[in-house]
Amino acid sequence: MDIVSTDRPPETASRKVAEFRPPLQLGEHSLCPGCGEPVVLRVLLETLQELGLVDRTIGVVGHGCYGSFVRIMDVDVLQCLHGRAPACATGIKRMRPDTAVFTLQGDGDMVNEGLQEVIHAAARAENVTxxxxxxxVFGDTGGQQTTTTVLGQRTKTSLDGREADQHGYPIPIADIVAQLDGVGYVARGAVGTAGGVARTKRMIRNAFESQLAGEGFGLVEVLTMCPTGWFVTAPQGPDYLAESMEQTYPLGELRPRRSS
Ligand SMILES: Cc1ncc(C[n+]2csc(CCOP(=O)(O)OP(=O)(O)O)c2C)c(N)n1
Ligand code: SF4
Ligand SMILES: [Mg+2]
Structure with a gap:
């Protein structure tokens, strides 16, 4: 696979096949062509609408490229300090148990800056998603290595690939959270293929249904393409995702719903 220059993101999509914007998305996103994050935004908004939750949803968004989604999501959202979304979500849900509360966080936000927040929220069995x-990668700040960077993955701070002896091992947060007693649902999806997008959407739906049933903490990890941070072209993103991240982070339900 060729390494491409990523001094600046590509200016146009290499191929746009259709309009996929859901009704709850108020405008175009401003993320790089080939980025996986807008795909998750789409299935998240579609799910909230399909479950009839629009009027009683509150989202808590962290800091990363997805932070710009707060301007285009037609649901109530607040943006909190880096990594602290599970704590904010805790307060919201406890004060307003009638709402559907979710956080939207990146790996840098959740697994670096806010590692203890997510683990404590899960162990407290907070009923949020x-x-x-x-x-x-820390995409928004230039593509530095995070705790979830897989061995061999290139980042701006590990140009030859992450090495265990120098950088340590990746933290599989979803597998860790799935072990805790307070947890109702944990799954890991990926949006590199059409089938993966459909399965990810089902996981997000399951997580909200678990929250509505009061089953405890829910986590859906989604592996997303970052061609800019990975030094690959937009069309190469899904293959690189499958060859690198999916090998370390197997997809599927890590903690199915108790009722299923
Ligand atoms: C307390 C604090 N530390 C650092 C930053 C700088 N910062 C903003 S976004 C970001 C990277 C977030 O990475 P990630 O959550 O993985 O999201 P991505 O950009 O990859 O989607 C960082 C380090 C900040 N805003 N606040
Ligand atoms: S830097 Fe990566 S995560 Fe950020 S918008 Fe571009 S492709 Fe997406
Ligand atoms: Mg990231």
Whole structure:
């Protein structure tokens, strides 16, 4: 696979096949062509609408490229300090148990800056749904290595690929959270293929249904393409995702709903 220059993101999509914007998305996103995060935004908004939750949803968004979604999501959202979304979500849900509360966080936000927040919220069995957009880089600040960067993955701070002896091992947050008693649902999806997008959407729906049933903490990790941070072209993103991240983070339900 060729390494391409990523001094600046590509200016146009290499191929746009159709209009996929859901009604709850108020405008075009401003993320790079080939980015996986807008795909998750789409299935999240579609799910909220399909479940009839629009009028009683409150989202808590962290800091990362997805942070710009707060301007185009037609549901109530607040943006909190880096990594602290599970704590904010805790307060909201406890004060307003009638709402559907979710967080939208990146790997840098959740697994670096806010690692203890997500683990404590899970162990407290907070009845909220956390959505992790895992691309293995701090995308927004230039593509530095995060705790979830997989061994061999290139980042701006590990140009030859992450090495265990120098950088340590990746943290599989969803697998860790799935072990905790307070947890109602944990799953890991990926949006590199059409089938993966459909399965990810089902996981997000399951997580909200679990929250509505009061089953405890929910986490859906989604592996997302970051061609700009990975030094690949937009069309190469899904293959790189499958060859790198999916090998370390197997897809599927890590903690199915108790009722299923
Ligand atoms: C307390 C604090 N530390 C650092 C930053 C800088 N910062 C903003 S976004 C970001 C990267 C977030 O990475 P990630 O959550 O993985 O999202 P991505 O950009 O990859 O989608 C960082 C480090 C900040 N805003 N606040
Ligand atoms: S830097 Fe990566 S995560 Fe950020 S918008 Fe571009 S492709 Fe998406
Ligand atoms: Mg990231």
């Amino acid at each position: 956390c959505i992790l957009l895992n691309n293995g």
